[in-house]
Amino acid sequence: MEAVDRYDASLRGEGRFRLLVDAITDYAIYMLSPEGYVTSWNSGAQRFKGYRASEILGQHFSRFYLDADREAGLPARALKIAATEGRFEGEGWRQRKDGTRFWAHVIIDPIRDASGELIGFAKITRDLTERKAAENALKRSEEQFRLLVQGVSDYAIYMLDPEGNVASWNSGAERIKGYASEEIIGRHFSTFYTDEERLGGLPQRALATASRDGRFEREGWRVRKDGSRFWAHIVIDVIKDDFGEIIGFAKITRDITEKMETQRALERTREELFQAQKMEAIGQLTGGIAHDFNNLLMAVLGSLEILKKRMPQDLALSPLVDNAILGAQRGAALTQRMLAFSRRQELQVERIDVSELLRGMMDMVSRSLGPIASLETEFPENLPTIATDPNQLETAVLNLVVNARDAMPGGGLIRIKATEEVVSGGDAMPAGHYVRLAVTDHGEGMDEETLKQAVTPFFTTKGVGKGTGLGLSMVQGLAGQSGGRLILKSRLGEGTTAELWFPLTGAENTVEEPEQSVPEAASSRPLRILAVDDDGLVLMNTVLMLEDLGHTVIEAMAGAQALDILRNENVDLVISDHAMPRMTGSQLALAIRSEWPEMPIILATGFAEIPEGSGIIDIPRLGKPFSQAQLAEAISRVAQ
Structure with missing residues (x-):
């Protein structure tokens, strides 16, 4: 059972x-x-x-x-x-x-x-089947993503393990950093950092920041396989699993060297534009001030000269007048520097043999240096000629030598060297043939900030009363008006080299001086002279000097008034200021030429503002401020 x-x-x-x-x-x-x-x-x-x-x-x-x-x-x-x-x-x-x-x-x-x-x-x-389809879809997606990442060549996209070792590598990483995948996978990503950043612990801080904040982003220098550097934009993102554990990092690097260089070039261009605009504004202001100051000095110098001639010989008074004249002349020299900076100075341009000019002024330069500084020169025998004002060039060289001497308070060697240079083109100088005149000292030198401001008007590192701050500005103005450039090279504690670059003269850029007939002796014949100037002080001073020379003077304070006088008076010579409102001196001269072609004309001007193509290049000019002797010489050149 x-x-x-x-x-x-x-x-x-x-x-x-x-x-x-x-x-x-x-x-x-x-x-x-x-x-x-x-x-x-x-x-x-x-x-x-x-x-x-x-x-x-x-x-x-x-x-x-x-x-x-x-x-x-x-x-x-x-x-x-x-x-x-x-x-x-x-x-x-x-x-x-x-x-x-x-x-x-x-x-x-x-x-x-x-x-x-x-x-x-x-x-x-x-x-x-459904799981297999999902797996296949995921596999296709992963393959497509892999192909996408691998196909990106402008970005280095790769994975890091939690310790920072490279776990994957795309074609962009190979192109930018130079490593093949088999060369870099398994190596620590700090390989791409500079020695300074590795020693400073930046790679570790980058991973720590990404781990803490989820992301690290920065720009900096990175190193390629061949040792060259590039400026990189870097992003590191942390990768976590479903439980929040860090399983690695995704790293994206972009080479932005070209972008950075373009940005820097743009910033340099903006800075140069700003500097040019600032210098243009200062030049305009300086030129205007110098012009007005010239007129004041004109009145002072002229009046002092007449006073000295007419006052009784008094040993107590004569030195006072002489000192006043000397002070006014120093003021005139200062205006010349200001006008040279603003490029409004009238240059007496000539073909110059630089070697010959420099040799001729070395005695004067040596005397200017004093006992503590020594001089060394190197001037080739057959330098090509340049076109500039020889007197202004001598002043510029002397200024540079004195600056070099002052930069070596304990004494030292100053070297002056002239060479012929061929420039293929670049930031410093346009392409062409030049004569380079360099003055070098081994003195205190300048830091970058001082070097940037060295040619700024009225900027000086010398003590009070030891410099106007216009010396280098004047030198720069001379070089610019001559078609060249002033280049300063200096490092703090290593001395300074000031280079003047002048283009060679040629048939296409040689400045021809107008031929003027010079009488054998100054004319002493009394003349009826029309003096034109919108400044009453200058006009009065000019009249006094002309009358003291024995001439009869008719006054006009505007161009239109001068033309009316010419139509009603017999005049032998016209002396006119150039810078006048409504009708400039050059415009007055053209109007006179059209009605009285044979009328002698002298233009008195303190700076070279007469425009090109005005048709009056052959009219003699008298630089302001002028002395009575200079006035008499100018009259003798044109009055027959």
């Missing part, structure tokens, strides 16, 4: 197990005979393989395989592996009753009786 009960219980247990297996719909669970024929079939197998039990029982399980897999013997190998190794597991394409395919995960276990005899196989199949 007990045996019967156990048998019934066993049957009930097998029934429950069969019901359990048949209820599973997500897995195909079925039995195979030792030869591979289907001996049982659950609802899950029917659901995703499409066969009813009546259709598949007794059929060989290889019918679920693709034709290629059957031909390759895959079903038989699967059973053999399960029988010999105790289990077979794999994934692959299978096909349903309707011929459609699905991606299956398969497990085959052997079934043995109590004696170990193989009596069949248990086979479990799961449909993983």
Whole structure:
């Protein structure tokens, strides 16, 4: 009776197990005979393989395989592996009753009786088509992303492990940094930093910042494989897993050297434009002040000269007048420097042999240096000629030598050297042939800030009363008016070199001086002279000097008034200021030429503002402030 009960219980247990297996719909669970024929079939197998039990029982399980897999013997190998190794597991394409395919995960276990005899196989199949499709989509996405990253050549995009070692490398990184992937993967990213930044711990701080804040961004110098540097924009982003643990860093580097250089060039251009505008404004102001100051000095010098001639010889008074004249002359020299800076000075341009001019002034230069400084010169014999004002050039050289002497309070060597130079073009000088005149000292030198301001008007490093701050401005003005340039080179504690560059004279740029007939002796014939000037003080002074010379003077304070006088008076000579409102001296001269072609004219001007192409280049000019002797000489040149 007990045996019967156990048998019934066993049957009930097998029934429950069969019901359990048949209820599973997500897995195909079925039995195979030792030869591979289907001996049982659950609802899950029917659901995703499409066969009813009546259709598949007794059929060989290889019918679920693709034709290629059957031909390759895959079903038989699967059973053999399960029988010999105790289990077979794999994934692959299978096909349903309707011929459609699905991606299956398969497990085959052997079934043995109590004696170990193989009596069949248990086979479990799961449909993983959706997961396979998702995996394929992810794989395609990852491949597309990999190709995208790899194809970017303007950015270095690569991964770092948590310690900062390179884990991936794209083509942009290879192009920018010069390393092939096999050369750099596994190496620490600090390889790309400069020695100074590595020693300063910047790579470690960058990763620490990215770990803490999620991102690190900066610009700086980086180093390529060949040792060259480039200016880089860097972004480092931290990468974390689902649990918030850091698994690495994404690093993007862009070479912005060209952009930086362009930005710097733009900033330099802006600075140069600002400096040019500032210097132009200062030049305009300086030129205007110098012009008005010239007129004042004109009145002072002229009046002092007349006073000295007419006052009684008094040993107590004469030195006072002489001192006043000397002070006015020094003021005139100062205005010449101001006008030279503003490029409004009238240059008496001549062809100059620089070597000959320099040799001729070395005695004067040596006397200016004093006992503590020594002089060394180097002037080639056959330097080409230049076109400039020789007197102004001598003054400029003397100014540079005195500056060099003052820069060496303890004494030292000053070197003056003239050379012929050929420039192919660049920032310093336009292309062309030049004579370079350099004055070098080994004195205190200048820092960058002082060097930038050295030619600024009224800027000086000398003590109070020891410099006007216009010396270098005057030199710069002379060089500029002559078509050249002043270049200063200096470093603090290493001395200074001041270079004057003058273009060589040639047929196309030689300045021809108008030929003027010079009488053998100054004319002493009294003349009727029309004096024109809008400044009453200057006009009065000019009249006094002319009358003192024995001439009859008619006054006019405007061009139109002068023309009316000429139409009603007999006049032998016209002396006119140039800078006058409404009608300038050059415009008055043209009007006089049109009505009285033979009328002698002298233009008195303190600076070279007469425009080119005005048609009056042959009219003699008298520089302001002028003395009575200079006035008399000018009259003698034009009055026949």
